[in-house]
Amino acid sequence: MKLLPNHRAHDARHLIRRWRMLAREAGCQVRTLCQVNELPVIAIESAAAQQGVPAAYLSSGVHGDEAGAAWGLLAWAEKHVRELQREAFLIAPCLNPIGLMLNTRLDHRGFDLNRRFHETEDAICGPWQRWITGRAMRFGLCLHEDYDAQGIYLYELNHARKTAGHVIIERCARVLAPDLRTKIDGQRAKGGVIRRRTLPAHLPGMPEAIELHQRGCPLTLTFETPSEFDLDQRVSAQVRFIEACLEVLPAS
Template sequence: MKLLPNHRAHDAQHLIQRWSVLAQQTGCLMDTLCMADDLPVIILESAAAQQGREAIYLSSGVHGDEAAAAWGLLTWAEKHAQELRDGSFLIAPCINPVGLMLNTRADHRGIDLNRQFHDAQDLICGAWQRWITGRAMRFGLCLHEDYDGQGVYLYELNHASSTSGHEIIKRCGSVIPPDPRKDIDGQASDNGVIRRRELPKHLPGMPEAVELNLRNCPLTLTFETPSEFDLDTRVRSQVAFIEAAISVLSV
């Protein structure tokens, strides 16, 4: 049985409605950062996060043409509802709902939000900043997809001497194997892991993962599934990544 019918992949309203039901079931606070045209940009906070406990940050839907990321996060959350009740989570389920609906990378204004997270005046990213600033975070998982991807891979932004990415890729690689390329978008890749110990320089704008790091999130992982692969398999891969990352990083 497929997790998600293809015709629902870009139904942003259905996605938001299911998050609303899940929030009620798990005691999470669901709020609206802002309105993007007629669609809300929603966030969720578990009860423990509302109390100030150090949280795991999860996000998807920054790029609307990367549908498996948004549905993978929801599928993980529905599967792990008890974790949401007990644990500390900050979740941005679909930062670009109009882009999801239109199947476009950019948002409703034609802006690539993943080059905009530094902008306090931006409608969406400014509201995101006001929400996330001052929050205590253990690590952040940012979910994406890559049109050119040949397998799964991740960017690890981590100042620690040891890396976590290889064990995580190993655990989730049974669904979709790691991308075999040695160079991905000009970055050296080792079996699907692109490791960064320093902030990237000369960016055209600030990605979410880098801005999180600047706001005291000590480790961020940006996960990519290959968007030309089967949708259901990509959703399963996103779920497997979240499960593997939380398992490895929570030890």
């Protein structure tokens, strides 16, 4: 069964409409962080998150040419409405809606948002910072795709000594096989997991996952599906990744 009929993978307006409908059904609050060329950048808060319960943070759509991540997050949410009603979630469904519409990595200004999350005055990342500041988080999941990937893989930033990523990758492997390269994007990898024990010394800018980690989120996982693979398979892998994280990672 096709998850995205009629080639709507880059229809940001349709994606946002679906999230608004889902939020009403699940009793979640929709915040507009900012407007970008008449499109809202929205954030979703479950009722438990609004009450201050430590939340799972989920985001996608930072890069507009990674449609499988954005639609995978929505597909997971539509499948797990009851979980959204009960548990604490902070969700950024599509931080770069113009990029999604144009099928480009960059935003409407030509910026890579994933190098600007430290910028307090940025038109998108500034409001994002103000939204998450002071929010208690269990973990953060940043959903992405990679043109060069040969399978699924993830980056892990974790305060704990034990790596969480291998079990999660194993639970996703029935949907898409792991990328088994020993070096991915210049980083040492094992079984589709890149564990960062220390932050890179020199960055051209601050990625979302690292900014979250520096703000106290104890564990961040950046998940990558191969953007050259079948779209429905990528969406299914993103759904399974979120499910696996919620199965494996501690409740508090």
